[in-house]
Amino acid sequence: MPHLRCFRSDYVLSSMSYAMYSGLIGLVPELEEMSNPGTTTTTHENAEIIEPGEWHLGSKIKLWASEASVVGIAVGYCLAASLLSIINKWAIMKFPFPGLLTALQYFVSAFGVFVFGQLGLLEHDKLDPRIMLKFLPAAICFYVSIFTNSELLLHANVDTFIVFRSAVPIFVAVGETLYLKQPWPAIKTWLSLGVIFVGALVYVVTDREFALDAYSWAAAYLASMSIDFVYIKHIVMTIGLNTWGLVLYNNLEALLLFPLELLIMGEGIQLSKETSKQSIDWYAFDVWLPVGLSCVFGLAISFFGFSCRRGISATGFTVLGVVNKLLTVIINLVVWDHHASLVGTLGLLTCIGGGVLYQQSTSKPKAAPPLPAPAEVEIEEQPLLKPNDVQNHQGKESGP
Template structure:
């Protein structure tokens, strides 16, 4: 009788251990699922904001032809929005300190230059030109990551996908676009600054230790402080004063107000999604996401503007999309070994593992 009782107790304990193991497995599966959906939401939010912001900024700069003032209003909206929501308890951002600001200042300068050249590129060129130079960045970022950040060299498949993406984007512009000297100069400046920004900001996000809203707050506040300097250097302040004086009492334009307001709202949203996504994935994967989502920009461009590419150019856009899909597949294939070899704790490969865990992938 005692042996039977001990046997039942042993079986009960074994059953409880198995139940705990099952519960632990379920918790792990649920956590992985939450991580996947959270990451997917971040990437999707960044893609939508980035795609729509390019079109909205093009409309805004057309109706409100002051790029320095436009970007300053965007910085003001984002910095003020983060501060107000923080005061109301809806979010937490790291407090502003002079020591942290000094460390963050170089990144803020690079960020400001990237946005400034981007806005002036949209001012002097069409969306097609913006797309092709934006599409050049993943290849350069991959080279910069390998050279300066000591990241592993891209595999042949990954490199081929980047070349396909680049070739499609170049073919798209060559089919139906022409460069002016001014537009080309701004495009070249944008290419240099955006490549530097993609690599350097990734380094800052990884090592500075601020939370997402802290990065948004510092980035926009410091950029806002730099805005008056560029107003003076470019002479834009004089143009604004001339317009205000010449149209005194009748300077308000409702269409321009709506366009600028939308650009400020989307600028605030992309600040969050941009930093949150950048913190999760590698610089090259982040850049390719930004390039591929320009297909939505191109589609809107075809609908609202009469300046768009020929059917051959649109075919080249599809070619670029194929390059983006190939990149996603190459990331999925490399995610496992790269995670094992990542000396930094794997933060740059986590999202790539998650996005690559499904054969369907997440193509934006």
């Protein structure tokens, strides 16, 4: 599987599909060979000989393929993240057990990666007890963030979820600087984060469905997500796993934590009560359809999310998630009856606008082309005395 580079903020999102990305990235191995004329290659008898001047075209095609892969990863993440919030809300309304729902998502993701790996459709790192122990803190952070996400969607509307999701970059920016030793954001970046904060404040003040339990879960979600993004960014860059290995380890270890959540939150007792009452039709299609879709999209966002985490900062990754919530807002306004007021929606859009401003403030200019390396001269070919040295020596001899 070729190495996947991730979204950078200087690339503009387009409507290019992930299928196009898969086709273009397949060109990279051949182009790697073409773009390096110094390597020895095996040619057929009737093969066309490429002139040295044509290597530039091969480099351009390789660059276009790389850019297509970057855009494909970003588009895939945006689509998965935007639709997952709506699908999760739909699933939690039909299946009001947040812990069990997330456990099903973990199982589908881990089992899917394992099966596809056995079939040779993808490559993932083998399970190693030492790596699992090292990865455990990240899995705990991931589990808590997803669980609080489900609880927030159960107790509040999608608008509230989006607003608190939008506020995560404010805390991630601080954590990234203090923990990952990144430089403090520039003034423009702080201004854009301030816009996000103002938009969130406007939404909270004008929320007609304000409830203490909902906002308690919102605060827990905000804290857990901030820690999760910073710490998992550190793990991704240091643990040495490939993308599918990260998905396998993350979801498998989170699944192993599910029994502990049943004991702490008492969801097991609630499950037995609802089963005895027969209040939920466990075999109904309208129950398992949203649950199944949430599992599939959970696997998709795991892959695209880890791919993006490799190439951008933790704060930039969270802001990418904020921007794609615009599609979620549009779907939410069309589908659900319970959503924010007009002023609250404006506050929500202000949060998303702050995310766009942040993305622009952190965009880096394109690097200048490297200067040509100076010609190397063998030591035997260098003169013992340079002309300037001779003139200086003669000047000293003619001096007083």
